[in-house]
Amino acid sequence: MLTAAALTKRFDEARGPLESVDLVAPAGEVTLVLGTPGSGKTSLVRCLTGGYRLCGGDVTVAPPDVVEVSLADADPRSVAWLRAHHLACFDGELVAAPTLLVAQAVARLAHTDAPAAQRALRRLGAEPLAALPVGRLRAPQRRTAALAAALLAERDIVVLDDPEQSAPVAALANWLTESAARGAAVIVAAGVESALRPIASAVGQLQEGRITWV
Incomplete structure (x- = not known):
């Protein structure tokens, strides 16, 4: 499972792309976060995978048979270990x-x-x-x-940024469904017209720095 609580990310003193984001992505499910260009989807993916340091709140990663790790407190070596063994990220x-x-x-x-x-x-x-x-x-x-x-x-947690721009939707949907079926927690940030809605267990809208779950 991956959980974000009050996740905040700013790049300057002004309001940042993420303001108190809450997200729960259980194992065996596809969690879909929709947003327009510039809404903060890429920042969200990088915060959830240790690519960006948080400005507030926390992200906890709980792979199977591993002590829960807080990305707010984790050192670079711990983040690198998570990404090498338990966490897959696509963000570029x-x-x-x-x-x-x-x-x-x-x-x-x-x-x-x-x-x-x-x-x-x-x-x-x-x-x-x-x-x-x-x-x-x-x-x-x-x-x-x-x-x-x-x-x-085939990591335990898979976090993807706009994958529909890089693969045929049918092939992508099949692979994500298979990943969830083997027990992975799958999180996808996508455009508001995403064709992946049918395979998602939870769908949220990222707007003005927060996710509204629908």
């Missing part, structure tokens, strides 16, 4: 050496092998990327490769 482009083949880069990030990475890319309609060097990818292709790595890793 694939980052790897430009000469590394995409299948190898995805495999390293997901801690698996190149054939598994190639199958993951195929699931997302991106198999031709597998044999290309990372340096030849355009930005959208880098995002698709990063999404493949996040899903392939």
Whole structure:
């Protein structure tokens, strides 16, 4: 499970993108947070996964058989350990050496092998990327490769930022449903017209720094 309580994030003294956000994402469910561009979805994803330090409130991560961890207090090594073993995050482009083949880069990030990475890319309609060097990818292709790595890793908690922009919706919905079925807590930040509503157990609207659950 992942829980946020009164989560606040500001980048200056003015009102920030997140003001007292409350969220509960149980294991085995898909939690969907909808928002318009600029509403704070990416900031939310990065706060939930330790990419941003919180300005207020707390995020607690409770993987199976692991003592609950507070991201408000966790040191960088603890956050890195969580991301390596229990928490998958998709919030940007694939980052790897430009000469590394995409299948190898995805495999390293997901801690698996190149054939598994190639199958993951195929699931997302991106198999031709597998044999290309990372340096030849355009930005959208880098995002698709990063999404493949996040899903392939099969972490206990999966947090994704606008994945519908990087994969066919049907393939993505199937993979997210499978992730929840194996017991993962899945959190997706998406646009207000998201086609993932049918697979979500809970849907919230992020607006003016808060989530209203519907």
